Amino acid sequence: MARAANPVLASHEEPPSAKMFDMADSGKPTRKLCYACGRVATTKEHVPPQCLFPTGYRSQLVTVPSCAEHNNANSKDVEYARGILLSLAQLGPNSKPVFDAMMRSIDRRPHIVSTTFRDLQPIEIEGHQTAAFSVDLPRFDRVITAIARGIHYRAFNEKRRDWDVFCPHFYQSESAASKRDSYDPLREVAAIQKYVYAPSGAPEVFCYGRAGESPARSVYQFVFYDAMIVFAWPYARHGR
Numbered sequence: 030m031a032r033a034a035n036p037v038l039a040s041h042e043e044p045p046s047a048k049m050f051d052m053a054d055s056g057k058p059t060r061k062l063c064y065a066c067g068r069v070a071t072t073k074e075h076v077p078p079q080c081l082f083p084t085g086y087r088s089q090l091v092t093v094p095s096c097a098e099h100n101n102a103n104s105k106d107v108e109y110a111r112g113i114l115l116s117l118a119q120l121g122p123n124s125k126p127v128f129d130a131m132m133r134s135i136d137r138r139p140h141i142v143s144t145t146f147r148d149l150q151p152i153e154i155e156g157h158q159t160a161a162f163s164v165d166l167p168r169f170d171r172v173i174t175a176i177a178r179g180i181h182y183r184a185f186n187e188k189r190r191d192w193d194v195f196c197p198h199f200y201q202s203e204s205a206a207s208k209r210d211s212y213d214p215l216r217e218v219a220a221i222q223k224y225v226y227a228p229s230g231a232p233e234v235f236c237y238g239r240a241g242e243s244p245a246r247s248v249y250q251f252v253f254y255d256a257m258i259v260f261a262w263p264y265a266r267h268g269r
Contacts, residue, residue: 070094076179083126089230191264
């Protein structure tokens, strides 16, 4: 699958939708609502989570208004997803600082290895030694869904609860051996979309593009560390 192009992404100011108050028709400020549930926002959520960004890359991060519950609800899942993203990304200058931070976390809490890579097995593909492990898709998808909700809310001020998530790296047991598999059509459709990339304060760590003729038909391409690509789109069989 072709990697995303390297778009030229400019710095940006935080939009009004990310602030804690709105100006009502009366001219008086009104409380912003949580991007996920619609309750009164008491804090801000970083999308993606701040821990995915190395120190020095955390300026101008995207935030959306959030209640305390949705700001903290998936912290364990975020730690898990960070480990998965880093294990599958090419370890380069953009991912190494986060990888080093994760290794320090492992030193303090060695159980992270057993819980994240609980069935790690050595394998050989085309003469090369590597390793395989199972991914807890519900946990990973919860993190990507929260990112998609936040990015979509920031763009359209619209809450959408249900999202489909597809990470091509998770379905490559046959493709890694240069064979087509049942996921290739989905990979190809996702790859040929005409994505328009949004400004990012740290495009080397995370950037995203959106394709689609309307908010309801949005397809998002999230690129982590210039290597890991994840797609998300609204789940068509459910309401907002």
